[in-house]
Amino acid sequence: xxxxxxxxxxxxxxxxxxxxxxxxxxxxxxxxxxxxxxxxxxxxxxxxxxxxxxxxxxxxxxxxxxxxxxxxxxxxxxxxxxxxxxxxxxxxxxxxxxxxxxxxxxxxxxxxxxxxxxxxxxxxxxxxxxxxxxxxxxxxxxxxxxxxxxxxxxx
Amino acid sequence: xxxxxxxxxxxxxxxxxxxxxxxxxxxxxxxxxxxxxxxxxxxxxxxxxxxxxxxxxxxxxxxx
Numbered sequence: 001x002x003x004x005x006x007x008x009x010x011x012x013x014x015x016x017x018x019x020x021x022x023x024x025x026x027x028x029x030x031x032x033x034x035x036x037x038x039x040x041x042x043x044x045x046x047x048x049x050x051x052x053x054x055x056x057x058x059x060x061x062x063x064x065x066x067x068x069x070x071x072x073x074x075x076x077x078x079x080x081x082x083x084x085x086x087x088x089x090x091x092x093x094x095x096x097x098x099x100x101x102x103x104x105x106x107x108x109x110x111x112x113x114x115x116x117x118x119x120x121x122x123x124x125x126x127x128x129x130x131x132x133x134x135x136x137x138x139x140x141x142x143x144x145x146x147x148x149x150x151x152x153x154x155x
Numbered sequence: 156x157x158x159x160x161x162x163x164x165x166x167x168x169x170x171x172x173x174x175x176x177x178x179x180x181x182x183x184x185x186x187x188x189x190x191x192x193x194x195x196x197x198x199x200x201x202x203x204x205x206x207x208x209x210x211x212x213x214x215x216x217x218x219x
Contacts, residue, residue: 085180086199087187155196 022083023071030067037063040129086155094153095146099139106134157216161189163207178202 110131114120119127146153164174171189175182179202187193188203195203195215204211 082179082181085184086196087184087193088181151192154194155199 027067027071030063034061034064087153088147090153090155091143091147094150095139095143098142098146099135102138102142103135106138107131110134156194156218157191158188159214159216160185160203163209163214167207169206174203174206177206 110119110127114127119130122130160174164171169177171182171185175185178185178199180199184193188195197211200211200215204214207214
């Protein structure tokens with residue numbers, strides 16, 4: 001328990017540096033994302049959550065878990081240098097460009113095939129939510145691919 | 156492109172963390188550079204060469 005307290009205190013003290021301010025900012029954004037997704041999934045089924053919707057509820061938990069792993073990794077790698085450098089900036093730029101390209105096709109797909117997949121019955125705001133969620137997932141996939149497998153990234 | 160970063164790091168008795176700190180980059184970037192999986196910009200190559208008091212071409216070996 002004392003270890004957990006120290007860990008939390010260290011995270012709170014992180015705001016002294018820009019690196020740690022970024023981590024804190026990231027945590028706030030993640031909390032908002034998870035809260036919004038959770039509220040959204042609860043709001044679409046006020047009469048109780050069915051099995052399929054329950055599976056979708058796992059998504060916010062996966063996001064939270066992913067961020068937890070990231071924070072712990074950074075905590076262990078305290079001497080690992082800045083959070084961002086030339087390589088990570090290039091990876092981010094390439095990932096964003098790729099995600100943007102794929103997002104166009106994703107949105108076209110939603111536009112053309114929403115009726116075939118039963119998405120046309122959703123409210124416009126929900127359909128926009130599905131579109132944005134798909135774009136976020138596409139960015140995540142592009143980021144992982146670019147950072148782990150793409151050897152063509154150059155400074 | 157090949158690099159002599161690992162060899163020079165051993166010569167100067169530097170860890171990956173220490174080199175990353177001196178060059179102002181992440182430790183992961185040092186790992187990728189040593190494996191030849193990342194081609195640095197001229198600015199980064201210069202920063203790393205300066206840590207070893209060497210010329211860029213002494214640290215990075217360009218192949219045709």
